[in-house]
Amino acid sequence: MNAPAPAPYAGLTPDRVLDAVAAAGFEPDGRLLALPSYENRVYQVGIEDGSPLVAKFYRPQRWTDVAIAEEHAFAHELAEGELPVVAPLRIGGESLLRHEGFRYTLFPRRGGRAPELESSEHLAWIGRLMARLHAVGSRQVFRQRGTIDAETFVRASARTVAGSPLLPPQHHSRYLALAAELADRVEQAFAAVGPRLLRLHGDCHAGNVLWTDAGPHFVDLDDSRMGPAVQDLWMLAPSAEALDALLEGYAEFRDFDWNERRLIEPLRVMRQMHWAGWVVARWHDPAFPQAFPQVGEARWWDQHLADLAEARERLDATFP
Known part of the structure; x- marks a missing residue:
């Protein structure tokens, strides 16, 4: 009988999320808010003396690194074309980061409300x-x-x-x-x-x-x-x-x-x-x-x- 598959985010504790953001060169202020997401895990992270960031932790084994790189390149291409798309931050020239076995990306926070689809x-x-x-x-x-x-x-x-x-x-x-x-x-x-x-x-x-x-x-x-x-x-x-x-x-x-x-x-x-x-x-x-x-x-x-x-x-x- 096959053992049940492990929960993919069992080790992604709040401290590990904050440590990942700190490892990218930012200073979290301890505020952490889980944002709606099922496929990945996404958090708003408060930053000392700065605007909050959004940290997205990718589901293991869904996309390859190369596939994620294509997504990020497309987002940057759109942003460079002055399209209103929230593109990932580049840290040391890289947008796909790693910390303790998790792949993650940081984004600037861009809030907003739902569009009026009846308009x-x-x-x-x-x-x-x-x-x-x-x-x-x-x-x-x-x-x-x-x-x-x-x-x-x-x-x-x-x-x-x-x-x-x-x-x-x-x-x-x-x-x-x-x-x-x-x-x-x-x-x-x-x-x-x-x-x-x-x-x-x-x-x-x-x-x-x-x-x-x-x-x-x-x-x-x-x-x-x-x-x-x-x-x-x-x-x-x-x-x-x-x-x-x-x-x-x-x-x-x-x-x-x-x-x-x-x-x-x-x-x-x-x-x-x-x-x-x-x-x-x-x-x-x-x-x-x-x-x-x-x-x-x-x-x-x-x-x-x-x-x-x-x-x-x-x-x-x-x-x-």
Whole structure:
């Protein structure tokens, strides 16, 4: 019988966090605030005679050092292009730091409030900035961070779920059949649309766009990958009218392939399946059962399969 996987952050004590910041040349004042994050561990750290910093400790074995370097290089490229992106600090020329077995990065603190996604003015503003971000993203490619595709987001996620005891046995066969059908439909949809792939923010929902009196800024490029431009737009658009407002701003700075709107339903189901696979894969981390206890209940899986069946119907309607 395999031993349970160790909790990835069991050794990341408050003192170790403060020591890591001190090792980078700063003097913590003892104030430490855990910020919302499940995949990584993120803290706001008070600094003597200075502004607080944000320390992000990377989940072991998720991204390689080279892949993280690509993320950081993209963030710096965006910042140098005067895009409002919070880029990591370079300490002695390096942005990926190490302390007692943990990899971490320091960021300046940039606060803000949630954007008003019902405001066409706010949406157009975000659209303009996203077009500029994509203009930079299209200059070169990621070689180590992967692509938003059916293999990664549907098939690999389904394998993870199918191999977990969290999936009730009575759902196993139906789940695998649905997942295979959805993967095929997603691949067919991408083939039909033929989107141009570029470097993306990758996870641009309302929680990763912060608003101040100066306007919006983007945070958290941890899920940055290659993919179609619409991936960075659809989660910010709760309605067709909102998407129109986003794209109106976007079109001021970059052409948008309107055929990509057909990928919203495929991307939606990819996100549903990837989320389930992500939670299942992280279940050994105590933060996950605590945050998502419903995934351990049979009724959640009942609804998940019903949602996937509905998604299949929407895909059939979009790509008959």
